[in-house]
Amino acid sequence: xxxxxxxxxxxxxxxxxxxxxxxxxxxxxxxxxxxxxxxxxxxxxxxxxxxxxxxxxxxxxxxxxxxxxxxxxxxxxxxxxxxxxxxxxxxxxxxxxxxxxxxxxxxxxxxxxxxxxxxxxxxxxxxxxxxxxxxxxxxxxxxxxxxxxxxxxxxxxxxxxxxxxxxxxxxxxxxxxxxxxxxxxxxxxxxxxxxxxxxxxxxxxxxxxxxxxxxxxxxxxxxxxxxxxxxxxxxxxxxxxxxxxxxxxxxxxxxxxxxxxxxxxxxxxxxxxxxxxxxxxxxxxxxxxxxxxxxxxxxxxxxxxxxxxxxxxxxxxxxxxxxxxxxxxxxxxxxxxxxxxxxxxxxxxxxxxxxxxxxxxxxxxxxxxxxxxxxxxxxxxxxxxxxxxxxxxxxxxxxxxxxxxxxxxx
Amino acid sequence: xxxxxxxxxxxxxxxxxxxxxxxxxxxxxxxxxxxxxxxxxxxxxxxxxxxxxxxxxxxxxxx
Numbered sequence: 001x002x003x004x005x006x007x008x009x010x011x012x013x014x015x016x017x018x019x020x021x022x023x024x025x026x027x028x029x030x031x032x033x034x035x036x037x038x039x040x041x042x043x044x045x046x047x048x049x050x051x052x053x054x055x056x057x058x059x060x061x062x063x064x065x066x067x068x069x070x071x072x073x074x075x076x077x078x079x080x081x082x083x084x085x086x087x088x089x090x091x092x093x094x095x096x097x098x099x100x101x102x103x104x105x106x107x108x109x110x111x112x113x114x115x116x117x118x119x120x121x122x123x124x125x126x127x128x129x130x131x132x133x134x135x136x137x138x139x140x141x142x143x144x145x146x147x148x149x150x151x152x153x154x155x156x157x158x159x160x161x162x163x164x165x166x167x168x169x170x171x172x173x174x175x176x177x178x179x180x181x182x183x184x185x186x187x188x189x190x191x192x193x194x195x196x197x198x199x200x201x202x203x204x205x206x207x208x209x210x211x212x213x214x215x216x217x218x219x220x221x222x223x224x225x226x227x228x229x230x231x232x233x234x235x236x237x238x239x240x241x242x243x244x245x246x247x248x249x250x251x252x253x254x255x256x257x258x259x260x261x262x263x264x265x266x267x268x269x270x271x272x273x274x275x276x277x278x279x280x281x282x283x284x285x286x287x288x289x290x291x292x293x294x295x296x297x298x299x300x301x302x303x304x305x306x307x308x309x310x311x312x313x314x315x316x317x318x319x320x321x322x323x324x325x326x327x328x329x330x331x332x333x334x335x336x337x338x339x340x341x342x343x344x345x346x347x348x349x350x351x352x353x354x355x356x357x358x359x360x361x362x363x364x365x366x367x368x369x370x371x372x373x374x375x376x377x378x379x380x381x382x383x384x385x386x387x388x389x390x391x392x393x394x395x396x397x398x399x400x401x402x403x404x405x406x407x408x409x410x
Numbered sequence: 411x412x413x414x415x416x417x418x419x420x421x422x423x424x425x426x427x428x429x430x431x432x433x434x435x436x437x438x439x440x441x442x443x444x445x446x447x448x449x450x451x452x453x454x455x456x457x458x459x460x461x462x463x464x465x466x467x468x469x470x471x472x473x
Contacts, residue, residue: 314470321466325459328421335424336452342431343441350438 012101019099026096026110033089034060041067043074043085047093047107063095065109073112080114081121083228086192092116121228128233128258137240141264144245148284150213150277153182154244156201158189163220163249163270170274178281183212189219189250194229199238209243214277217259218249218270230257239263249273370401417458424451 006014035046043065051058065073077085085091094111132138153171157164164184171180185204187197198217205215217239229235230250236258239246245264249272250257260266267273366376377384378397384390394409415423427448430436436444 317470318463318466321463325463328459329456332421332424332452332455335428336449338428339431339445339448342428343445346431346434346436346438346441349434 009101012099016099016101019097023097026094028113029093029095029107030116031059031061031063031091031093033085033087033091035087036085036089038070041070043070043109045085045109061105061107063093063107063109065112069110073109077112077114077117081118083117083121085112086228089117090120121231125231125258128231128236129261131233132236132240132258132262135237137237138262140240141242141246141262144243144264146245146264146280147213150280151178151180152211152213153180153277154185154205154212154215155182156185156187156198156205156215156217157219157270159186163189163218163251166220167216167218167249167270167274170271171277174278176278176282176285178278180277182216188229190229192229195232195235198235202238202242205244206242212244214264215242215244215246216249216270216273216277217246217263218273219251220270227257230259232258235259236262247273247276366399367401370399373401375400415454417455420451420454420458424448424455427451 029047031047031049033045034048035044037044045063045065047059047061047063048057049059050056074085077083083089092113093107093109094113095107095109097105098108099105129138155164155167157167168182171182174180185201187201188194202215205212227250239259240262247265247267248257248260248263249267249270250259251269256266265276267276370376376399378399379390379394384396390396390409392409396407396409398405398407427444431444
């Protein structure tokens with residue numbers, strides 16, 4: 001069976017005419033960007049839809065936005081979302097189909113709804129947050145505390161931005177003369193590669209984390225408000241599980257990034273991050289000063305209490321001693337009075353003894369015998385008791401009551 | 411008489427003298443000598459008490 005043969009052009013034109021006839025309208029389509037590039041004012045995109053479970057592509061198509069539309073669509077999108085259109089984004093596009101005989105099928109984009117992308121990103125952020133909480137890491141950084149003397153700072157920032165300089169100046173110009181040491185770990189702070197380069201910097205720091213008290217991730221002014229790089233699960237997990245407290249100062253006005261949420265502390269700017277560290281050290285200094293004062297105060301209180309106790313005691317001592325003194329003096333007096341009494345008694349006794357003896361002596365006085373008529377014969381002054389003691393011619397003395405007589409032995 | 415004698419020792423000696431006297435252990439010849447010694451000891455003890463009292467007051471007044 002021979003049927004009509006078409007040239008490719010003719011057949012393609014049939015497709016084009018059918019399409020123009022059958023699908024004359026514009027449609028809103030949800031899709032993910034798998035590619036997006038600008039060329040000579042036009043924007044060329046690749047759209048994709050993946051199976052939700054398997055993530056395998058179930059639809060693909062090219063799309064174009066001509067320069068005349070792109071110059072309106074792009075500023076509107078960027079103003080609303082703060083983002084550039086990049087691969088990986090979910091977008092809601094207003095399109096009409098076009099089939100060109102030479103260039104094939106393409107969707108022509110006439111508008112993009114930025115709120116859809118925002119909503120999708122919010123959903124993704126919520127999903128990441130949910131996952132972090134499920135893993136139990138969301139609040140891990142909050143459980144860390146800045147060391148009392150937090151002075152060795154690892155700084156992750158980009159080499160080009162002014163943020164690091166602002167940070168260092170703010171730190172070194174602190175009014176209290178605090179000394180900080182900071183080490184610079186370069187990373188990309190915008191565009192693609194934020195996630196990987198920050199994780200890499202964190203890994204470098206982690207290898208020598210003993211040398212640091214905290215990590216500061218900062219981004220200077222002038223950076224775009226593109227925060228999408230800070231909203232990734234992998235980066236959040238790395239930050240949440242990091243052993244040192246992480247302070248973020250990545251400067252943006254809109255919602256917090258997930259990086260901010262999981263970090264130990266978030267501030268807006270590098271300057272504010274430095275101010276936070278200075279303030280922290282100032283509080284530590286205040287605490288030390290207060291402790292010093294209260295120690296001094298309580299020591300003084302203690303001393304004055306002891307002083308009062310001492311003076312009470314010292315007032316008591318003389319009183320107590322005077323009691324001791326009086327008692328001792330009384331004892332001394334007693335002894336002192338007793339001695340003369342004892343001596344007198346002793347002397348009286350001695351006298352008495354003498355008198356008795358005197359009486360005895362008196363009673364034995366030979367004069368009494370002489371009075372009674374006895375006599376005593378003496379020879380050479382010795383009493384003669386035996387006549388045989390004497391010889392003829394010896395002169396003897398005889399003592400009588402009233403005198404002495406001498407005689408010669410015949 | 412030694413000035414270095416302690417109060418307690420002086421007092422003990424004084425008591426010993428009195429005890430000896432009470433027990434008639436002293437010779438009459440020693441009596442006056444012991445009385446003199448006893449009075450010396452009493453004076454010594456009283457002086458020590460007075461001196462200590464003054465010293466305590468002086469020390470506390472200086473602190």
